[in-house]
Amino acid sequence: MIIGKVVGNVWATRKDEKLCGQKFLVVKRMESKSKEKDELLVAADNVGAGHGDYVLITTGSAARVSIENENVPVDAAIVGIIDSIDVSDD
Amino acid sequence: MIIGKVVGNVWATRKDEKLCGQKFLVVKRMESKSKEKDELLVAADNVGAGHGDYVLITTGSAARVSIENENVPVDAAIVGIIDSIDVSDD
Amino acid sequence: MIIGKVVGNVWATRKDEKLCGQKFLVVKRMESKSKEKDELLVAADNVGAGHGDYVLITTGSAARVSIENENVPVDAAIVGIIDSIDVSDD
Amino acid sequence: MIIGKVVGNVWATRKDEKLCGQKFLVVKRMESKSKEKDELLVAADNVGAGHGDYVLITTGSAARVSIENENVPVDAAIVGIIDSIDVSDD
Amino acid sequence: MIIGKVVGNVWATRKDEKLCGQKFLVVKRMESKSKEKDELLVAADNVGAGHGDYVLITTGSAARVSIENENVPVDAAIVGIIDSIDVSDD
Numbered sequence: 001m002i003i004g005k006v007v008g009n010v011w012a013t014r015k016d017e018k019l020c021g022q023k024f025l026v027v028k029r030m031e032s033k034s035k036e037k038d039e040l041l042v043a044a045d046n047v048g049a050g051h052g053d054y055v056l057i058t059t060g061s062a063a064r065v066s067i068e069n070e071n072v073p074v075d076a077a078i079v080g081i082i083d084s085i086d087v088s089d090d
Numbered sequence: 091m092i093i094g095k096v097v098g099n100v101w102a103t104r105k106d107e108k109l110c111g112q113k114f115l116v117v118k119r120m121e122s123k124s125k126e127k128d129e130l131l132v133a134a135d136n137v138g139a140g141h142g143d144y145v146l147i148t149t150g151s152a153a154r155v156s157i158e159n160e161n162v163p164v165d166a167a168i169v170g171i172i173d174s175i176d177v178s179d180d
Numbered sequence: 181m182i183i184g185k186v187v188g189n190v191w192a193t194r195k196d197e198k199l200c201g202q203k204f205l206v207v208k209r210m211e212s213k214s215k216e217k218d219e220l221l222v223a224a225d226n227v228g229a230g231h232g233d234y235v236l237i238t239t240g241s242a243a244r245v246s247i248e249n250e251n252v253p254v255d256a257a258i259v260g261i262i263d264s265i266d267v268s269d270d
Numbered sequence: 271m272i273i274g275k276v277v278g279n280v281w282a283t284r285k286d287e288k289l290c291g292q293k294f295l296v297v298k299r300m301e302s303k304s305k306e307k308d309e310l311l312v313a314a315d316n317v318g319a320g321h322g323d324y325v326l327i328t329t330g331s332a333a334r335v336s337i338e339n340e341n342v343p344v345d346a347a348i349v350g351i352i353d354s355i356d357v358s359d360d
Numbered sequence: 361m362i363i364g365k366v367v368g369n370v371w372a373t374r375k376d377e378k379l380c381g382q383k384f385l386v387v388k389r390m391e392s393k394s395k396e397k398d399e400l401l402v403a404a405d406n407v408g409a410g411h412g413d414y415v416l417i418t419t420g421s422a423a424r425v426s427i428e429n430e431n432v433p434v435d436a437a438i439v440g441i442i443d444s445i446d447v448s449d450d
Contacts, residue, residue, distance in 0.1 A: 271401070271435060271436060272401065302398060316376065317375060328433045332424065332433040335430070336378070350375030353372060
């Protein structure tokens, strides 16, 4: 899993109908505890994350496992809201 | 999912026949709301995206889920046309 | 899919026997229409690509879908020979 | 597999319930025997790794194979604690 | 597939028991015919590669296809020992 920070929202009216009803958030990957990478990701959110939250994101086919629906074409899903991270050598 | 911008078209007469009938677009991944990455991707398009559109792209096996055909060898598919993105810290 | 340029050949006498009979080409990924990335890939070729051709390459499990054999351990396959690319903002 | 170093812990009370009971560690990928990459990963740990350990990490769908549960949405798992690495040209 | 150079060995006594009996080698990915990338990978080896060999490596779920065992959590496998590479524009 990667560690991300929720930085925004995205709206798409015209979309694959299999995505309808699924909430998405824009996240940035963290390189370290305090530095974000210049890379926008969009992840499905089923845990109720909000703006500014640090989150755990699973990618690839595991995202569909989280969603519990193999027919939803997502490749990234928020699977946890981080309470705290304890990282040394950082 | 990643956020891309549709930047062009690609034509291939000689191709895997399982791709026939599938529309493809050339996209560039966005690093931020305003900056594209130097990286060309080609994604299947089933939502009717056009030149200059910002789009949501799903990658890996999820692309075949979007296409709804496990026998089409695509690894990237446009799953939404973005109306607006709201990103802070950007 | 990514866009690659065929830059060479590779020979391997000792190999996984499940790869026998499969043609492989060395490709470089294109960052833009005119600039190649410093990264060598080896892709299965079932469309008859030749040296200098620009090609569409599918990666991951989709490569086995192209090969139409789930028992061949390839992770990249050439799925089209590009006739022309039309890219703006390039 | 990649080689990582265990650098910390992460806590998430609100999470995908399918992850409950699974231990996670924060790791950094090693570029060489002595240099870590600026990239935080979170991996499931079933081998009992501890802080400062160098570990083997499998990624993608193989992580669920390690966990022996296809319904747990992990994309990285620690599969070994490294006793020693012998690398030349390093 | 990627092209790698075998640069070393790795030992792990405590490991996922599903990996027992499987030989692993440390490899570095080649960016070009003569330049290695600063990135250590560990790949399963079933073709008998040795130190200094240039090898073809398949990644992701294809690695388990090579191993012919879906229950072994590997994400990289050496599938060929390269006799020669012929790359132009290099």
